[in-house]
Amino acid sequence: MSRARLSHRGTAPTASFETTTARRARVAAGHDLDARLADLERAVELGEGLVSPEAMAPARAVLESADQRRRLAPGVVVVALLGVTGSGKSSLLNALAGTRIARAAVTRPTTTRPLAALPAGIGPSAAGRTSALLDWLDVDERVQLTADAGIGAATVLLDLPDIDSDEDSHRRIATRLVERVDVLVWVLDPEKYADAVIHDDFIAPMAAHAGVTVVALNQVDRLDDASRAAVMGDLGRLLAAEGLIGVSPVAVSARTGEGIQELRERIGRIAATARAAEDRLAADVRSAAESAWRNLDLDHASGARLVAGAHEPALSEAAALAAGADVVAEAVADSMRLRATAKVGWVPVRWLARFRRDPLRALHLGADILPTARRRSDSDEPQSAGRPVARTSLPQAGPAADGALRTAAHTTAARLASGLPGEAGADVVARSDGRASALAPALDRAVAHVDLEQMRSPTWWNAAAWVQWLLMLTAVVGGAWLAVLHVVRQYLLIMVEPPRWGLVPWPTVALVGGLALGALCAAAGTALARVGARRCRQRVEDRLRRAADAVVEHEVLGPLRADLERWDELVALLSGLR
Numbered sequence: 402m403s404r405a406r407l408s409h410r411g412t413a414p415t416a417s418f419e420t421t422t423a424r425r426a427r428v429a430a431g432h433d434l435d436a437r438l439a440d441l442e443r444a445v446e447l448g449e450g451l452v453s454p455e456a457m458a459p460a461r462a463v464l465e466s467a468d469q470r471r472r473l474a475p476g477v478v479v480v481a482l483l484g485v486t487g488s489g490k491s492s493l494l495n496a497l498a499g500t501r502i503a504r505a506a507v508t509r510p511t512t513t514r515p516l517a518a519l520p521a522g523i524g525p526s527a528a529g530r531t532s533a534l535l536d537w538l539d540v541d542e543r544v545q546l547t548a549d550a551g552i553g554a555a556t557v558l559l560d561l562p563d564i565d566s567d568e569d570s571h572r573r574i575a576t577r578l579v580e581r582v583d584v585l586v587w588v589l590d591p592e593k594y595a596d597a598v599i600h601d602d603f604i605a606p607m608a609a610h611a612g613v614t615v616v617a618l619n620q621v622d623r624l625d626d627a628s629r630a631a632v633m634g635d636l637g638r639l640l641a642a643e644g645l646i647g648v649s650p651v652a653v654s655a656r657t658g659e660g661i662q663e664l665r666e667r668i669g670r671i672a673a674t675a676r677a678a679e680d681r682l683a684a685d686v687r688s689a690a691e692s693a694w695r696n697l698d699l700d701h702a703s704g705a706r707l708v709a710g711a712h713e714p715a716l717s718e719a720a721a722l723a724a725g726a727d728v729v730a731e732a733v734a735d736s737m738r739l740r741a742t743a744k745v746g747w748v749p750v751r752w753l754a755r756f757r758r759d760p761l762r763a764l765h766l767g768a769d770i771l772p773t774a775r776r777r778s779d780s781d782e783p784q785s786a787g788r789p790v791a792r793t794s795l796p797q798a799g800p801a802a803d804g805a806l807r808t809a810a811h812t813t814a815a816r817l818a819s820g821l822p823g824e825a826g827a828d829v830v831a832r833s834d835g836r837a838s839a840l841a842p843a844l845d846r847a848v849a850h851v852d853l854e855q856m857r858s859p860t861w862w863n864a865a866a867w868v869q870w871l872l873m874l875t876a877v878v879g880g881a882w883l884a885v886l887h888v889v890r891q892y893l894l895i896m897v898e899p900p901r902w903g904l905v906p907w908p909t910v911a912l913v914g915g916l917a918l919g920a921l922c923a924a925a926g927t928a929l930a931r932v933g934a935r936r937c938r939q940r941v942e943d944r945l946r947r948a949a950d951a952v953v954e955h956e957v958l959g960p961l962r963a964d965l966e967r968w969d970e971l972v973a974l975l976s977g978l979r
Contacts, residue, residue, distance in 0.1 A: 879911025
């Protein structure tokens with residue numbers, strides 16, 4: 402029967418030097434691997450604090466292994482023979498090496514520790530690098546070949562313990578080395594070629610490594626032509642179904658030597674490109690990305706609903722309520738009306754305003770509070786963004802306001818994270834809920850630093866005050882004039898007639914007119930002050946709402962969007978790496 406068609410291109414040079422084409426391919430592959438490793442490292446970095454450590458554990462392991470492998474003997478290729486008990490790995494190793502270096506048996510495992518066959522003619526420098534690599538692989542038993550095995554001048558063959566061994570230590574050794582060697586040669590036999598242990602537990606999970614995988618069906622000399630064709634065809638279909646596209650099995654017999662040269666050429670093609678280790682690491686990256694993708698259940702994710710700078714009306718309203726924007730704005734209006742009364746009110750009664758407490762001072766927001774806080778913060782209180790940390794005496798948000806804020810924040814986070822997989826979306830929402838529950842101090846500080854317009858007064862207040870005092874002076878002059886006339890008449894018995902305005906004496910006009918006009922001006926000024934207070938209230942409330950929105954953006958929405966952006970970037974990286 403004709404041999405299976407080779408799935409790799411190119412020739413199999415065995416010289417110890419690289420051709421120009423091979424060197425260029427290696428450099429290009431190295432650059433591509435550098436980029437992929439950088440992407441994987443970025444994905445791991447994005448996953449920190451965003452996903453469970455277990456989800457990205459395979460990726461971290463690949464990065465660690467890649468860092469070590471690329472520093473150790475970069476030009477050496479390690480080829481491992483793997484299989485179940487009785488598949489004939491050791492016999493196949495001897496056949497490939499052209500000499501008996503491993504003990505072989507038919508019915509029981511003879512390889513209890515990994516055995517390395519080092520290439521012949523290896524120089525001292527290369528030997529040192531190869532020794533360091535084998536130390537990293539924890540392979541102590543080593544044999545140096547005396548003749549070229551025909552699989553590459555820098556290729557090391559490994560005979561591993563059986564992957565289905567009854568000894569747990571044997572399986573652990575094989576499993577560990579499967580994750581680290583550069584080229585995988587799966588050795589199967591006609592009886593166990595479809596064994597679920599090797600296919601389900603090893604070959605299928607390593608489908609991403611098809612580029613560095615060779616499958617050899619050993620002991621074909623035990624089959625007639627019809628059986629061989631049937632087994633080879635079935636094995637080929639199994640490999641294709643498991644994702645090893647392009648990997649066709651090689652029919653070999655370690656006993657008769659059939660197919661050994663073809664197997665050498667197949668291994669040599671992979672090793673001779675001087676990029677087997679890079680290909681293996683690239684496959685590891687793909688496998689790690691696929692593992693992270695499955696761990697994060699990203700097949701069922703539709704992506705975050707990320708809209709930068711989007712306004713959230715419900716959350717904004719809830720934050721304003723929790724910050725006490727309406728309470729402070731009303732206090733500002735009351736304070737302005739009180740100050741207006743003290744400034745433009747009727748002079749005879751305006752002093753009564755001194756006995757009313759400024760509502761802003763009651764909230765620790767009076768015009769003289771912030772300078773005091775600034776002096777105190779210069780000495781021993783912490784600063785916030787270069788500004789003094791003032792504290793108000795606003796009443797703590799009630800259960801209704803606090804609950805509305807938390808609900809609005811939760812609803813917003815849940816909506817934006819609705820496209821993330823279940824556990825991941827729940828984690829993002831939980832972190833957002835935690836930030837929302839800690840908003841009270843930040844909102845309080847924001848209120849304390851809003852301009853409440855307490856350091857300035859409308860210009861017309863001064864003019865109205867001068868008019869009030871002028872009218873009061875007029876009334877005082879009129880009253881004094883009448884008093885003098887009364888004394889002169891009563892005690893000096895001198896009848897002095899004051900000038901008159903029609904029938905009314907001017908002193909009376911001055912007294913009554915000054916008081917009446919003062920009261921009228923006070924009423925007009927108070928009415929105008931109320932209009933100004935309402936406008937001031939609106940301006941201040943707008944500022945307070947913007948300040949509350951800024952706090953929500955900085956403390957809740959900003960970090961939430963950052964989480965979602967990290968998620969989007971993580972998904973994009975993993976998708977590309979797969």
